[in-house]
Amino acid sequence: MDTLVQLLDAMVRVSVPLLLACLAGLYSERSGVFDIGLEGKMLAGAFAGAAAAAASGSAWIGLSAAILVAVFLALVHGFASITHRGNQIVSGVAINFIAAGSTIILGQAWFRQGGRTPSLAGDARFQTIELPGAAAVRDVPVLGPIYSEIISGHSILVYFAFFMVPFTWWALFRTRFGLRLRAVGENPAAVDTAGISVTWLRYRAVIITGILTGVAGAYLSVAQNAGFVKDMTAGKGFIALAALIFAKWKPVPAMFACLLFGFLEASSIRFQGMDWPLVGRVPVQLINALPFVLTVILLAGFIGRAVPPKAGGVAYVKER
Amino acid sequence: MAPAAIELKGINKSFGAVHANRDIDIEIPKGTIHGIIGENGAGKSTLMSILYGFYQADSGEIFVDGKKTDIQTPNDAIAAGIGMVHQHFMLVENFTVLENIILGAEGSQLLNAGISRARSELHRLEQDYGLEVDPDAVVEELAVGLQQRVEILKALYRGAEILILDEPTGVLTPAEADHLFRILRMLKDEGKTVVLITHKLREIMAVTDNVSVMRQGTIVATRKTAATTVEELAELMVGRRVLLRVDKGEPNPAAVKLSVRNLTVKDSRGVTMVNDVSFDVRAGEIVGVAGVAGNGQSELIETIAGIRKAVSGTVMLDGKPIDVTGAADPGELRDRGLAHVPEDRHHVGLVLPFEENENAMLGYHDDPKFLNGPFLNIDAIRADAREKIQKYDIRPADCRLKTANFSGGNQQKIVLAREMEHDPGVLIVGQPTRGVDVGAIEFIHKQLIAMRDGGKAVLLVSVELDEVRSLSDRILVMFDGRLVGERGPDATEGELGLLMAGVEAREAAE
Numbered sequence: 001m002d003t004l005v006q007l008l009d010a011m012v013r014v015s016v017p018l019l020l021a022c023l024a025g026l027y028s029e030r031s032g033v034f035d036i037g038l039e040g041k042m043l044a045g046a047f048a049g050a051a052a053a054a055a056s057g058s059a060w061i062g063l064s065a066a067i068l069v070a071v072f073l074a075l076v077h078g079f080a081s082i083t084h085r086g087n088q089i090v091s092g093v094a095i096n097f098i099a100a101g102s103t104i105i106l107g108q109a110w111f112r113q114g115g116r117t118p119s120l121a122g123d124a125r126f127q128t129i130e131l132p133g134a135a136a137v138r139d140v141p142v143l144g145p146i147y148s149e150i151i152s153g154h155s156i157l158v159y160f161a162f163f164m165v166p167f168t169w170w171a172l173f174r175t176r177f178g179l180r181l182r183a184v185g186e187n188p189a190a191v192d193t194a195g196i197s198v199t200w201l202r203y204r205a206v207i208i209t210g211i212l213t214g215v216a217g218a219y220l221s222v223a224q225n226a227g228f229v230k231d232m233t234a235g236k237g238f239i240a241l242a243a244l245i246f247a248k249w250k251p252v253p254a255m256f257a258c259l260l261f262g263f264l265e266a267s268s269i270r271f272q273g274m275d276w277p278l279v280g281r282v283p284v285q286l287i288n289a290l291p292f293v294l295t296v297i298l299l300a301g302f303i304g305r306a307v308p309p310k311a312g313g314v315a316y317v318k319e320r
Numbered sequence: 321m322a323p324a325a326i327e328l329k330g331i332n333k334s335f336g337a338v339h340a341n342r343d344i345d346i347e348i349p350k351g352t353i354h355g356i357i358g359e360n361g362a363g364k365s366t367l368m369s370i371l372y373g374f375y376q377a378d379s380g381e382i383f384v385d386g387k388k389t390d391i392q393t394p395n396d397a398i399a400a401g402i403g404m405v406h407q408h409f410m411l412v413e414n415f416t417v418l419e420n421i422i423l424g425a426e427g428s429q430l431l432n433a434g435i436s437r438a439r440s441e442l443h444r445l446e447q448d449y450g451l452e453v454d455p456d457a458v459v460e461e462l463a464v465g466l467q468q469r470v471e472i473l474k475a476l477y478r479g480a481e482i483l484i485l486d487e488p489t490g491v492l493t494p495a496e497a498d499h500l501f502r503i504l505r506m507l508k509d510e511g512k513t514v515v516l517i518t519h520k521l522r523e524i525m526a527v528t529d530n531v532s533v534m535r536q537g538t539i540v541a542t543r544k545t546a547a548t549t550v551e552e553l554a555e556l557m558v559g560r561r562v563l564l565r566v567d568k569g570e571p572n573p574a575a576v577k578l579s580v581r582n583l584t585v586k587d588s589r590g591v592t593m594v595n596d597v598s599f600d601v602r603a604g605e606i607v608g609v610a611g612v613a614g615n616g617q618s619e620l621i622e623t624i625a626g627i628r629k630a631v632s633g634t635v636m637l638d639g640k641p642i643d644v645t646g647a648a649d650p651g652e653l654r655d656r657g658l659a660h661v662p663e664d665r666h667h668v669g670l671v672l673p674f675e676e677n678e679n680a681m682l683g684y685h686d687d688p689k690f691l692n693g694p695f696l697n698i699d700a701i702r703a704d705a706r707e708k709i710q711k712y713d714i715r716p717a718d719c720r721l722k723t724a725n726f727s728g729g730n731q732q733k734i735v736l737a738r739e740m741e742h743d744p745g746v747l748i749v750g751q752p753t754r755g756v757d758v759g760a761i762e763f764i765h766k767q768l769i770a771m772r773d774g775g776k777a778v779l780l781v782s783v784e785l786d787e788v789r790s791l792s793d794r795i796l797v798m799f800d801g802r803l804v805g806e807r808g809p810d811a812t813e814g815e816l817g818l819l820m821a822g823v824e825a826r827e828a829a830e
Contacts, residue, residue: 173431174430174431174432175429175430175431176426176428176429176430176431176434177429178431179419179422179423179426179431180423180424182412182415183412183415183423186412186413186414186415187410187411187412187413189408189410190410190411190412190420190423191423191424192374192394193372193374193394193404193406193410194394194410194423194424194425194474195393195394195395195397195398195424196423196424310413318374318375
């Protein structure tokens, strides 16, 4: 029981950056702008967040810096792929490279700790929040540990991430912005002829992507960990993209997909160095590879046809 | 006299070196149906896109109801009461009808209010104009005729007083087109102004009050429809006298070249597209397949040409079977004398970024006359291309030009030249004149008749009923994947139209 509760608790924590990045990708891709630069924006956000938090001593200033930097990179992607109709994949890859390289160089130049930022403590880091009554119900069987361990005791960014799931559903399917966003990813010409600016709509989508990847980055370096280490996103941006496809670009399935990938990651950490019956000790690398292997299997066979937004990946050009 | 609904003065628009609209002056009286006719590339669509704010004119003025109006964006056009039904529908296919109608006119930040308002307004429009459509249906599941209705409703919902329709009947059955014309007349009776852009002379004569003819970016004439004739309009469009009727002698059908038996084809979703179809095509005859687009004609010819697999059935070419259910190979079929002019020349028939001479031999590139050992014989390929350019009057006469830079008619001639010059025994032709101007249509029709008279078997598929009727020696009608009737070339349009709409042959005869 304890093992399971700990595992699920860890699942929630490692799912959060996936979930934020996945929702970030959802806004962009629903608008027709493919974004494989989620990883890079998250990484740059993580570095900016940790650097600003270390310099200012405030986690909130760290979060703001993370969002600013990620939005800036998102706008670069928008400028290349919306305004200049460049190739969205190339632009995304470029952002990933820039983020991977510049975070290490700047980190070394500023802090001289081999690409790390100084360790964060106190107000410079988002602390865990004890939900009301968590201590009181701790001893209630089953529900007690679920509430006090799994639901309570996370940082504010965790609650923000899970709040964004119903919010995104509501924004997408119940608001004017959502209707237009879904329309522009399917048929931008229909949006254009309805008298709505395709460009401005897509820019708004990539800005939201920037904000959410920034929060994801800040979560990694200012909440989950106490500082930035190089390549700390470790492929999470790509797993988030896989989860997005797995979820067929819908917010609630996206949450479950991210929790599933989070569960795998949490168990791989948990089962490292354990002796298994018959096979003995499984190499760490193999366990670490599990989420990726599962991604391939799931995407290849188990989800049926995932139909992306029809206008995805294609810049909008008026006829002629 | 009331001011004109629309008046354009001195409109000019260039795209690079192409002067698409030149000094256009036009006046469209309120409460009339005004036709604008011209060949492809004459500038009709450009002009209407300027009126709808999709492009800005380089110079010129637009007056709506007598007031000078600056139309910079589609929003300005909508605000001025102009609505447009585009040739390619501007609908979001996986949205419901209601969602499509309110897109851009939601009314408030939250959708619910807008949707319920649209629902009652839609009900009113339905009753006023007989425009019935299920508001909660998903657009991609609607028939094209209904999708077009959604487009019209979209414009009316935005309060359009002036409705522009760009080539609205290309996708409709004759019956659906007649229904559309009834709706247009009803709109006119309500005092709305309708602008109908088309290249079909018959439609102009059937429904418009006035007609303007465009040629090479200018308006060459405006006439009262009642005071003009089809022949006059055709001559104005092309700039010379054109033969609207195809001259051909009696056919001399000989041996069966192509024989199709019980052919059944399903598409990738498992929907039956061709259902138990059997027919023969003999040497020296043109067999035409009529039908509304999407009733299985495309799948039928793709299967015979070896680029789509059949579920069951047999096809014999010169008495020998084609492995249509297995690994039929288009290259091998070509060697056996079956040539195919595909319906979609842009995606199947040509590689647009290639030079003309490369496209002129594509698919026949292993013919020894194009080869020099293991290499292509570039000189021979270009010489051959130049010969075809000469013979088929392909313009511009430059075999090194990128194929994308040729007009639709000339691109089609490139494909036809490639397939016909290889002297096939059987020619399968899909939509030979889609997007082709009137002058080139005449030429292409003559070539097809010449093939027939030269003893070839020709299978023709076209959504243009007039084309099927004037070229074919026998007409097969397809509906919902089945052959629902065979008629002679003298069958009336009404009779074929009923068959195309799926009305049983028995009922059609009554």
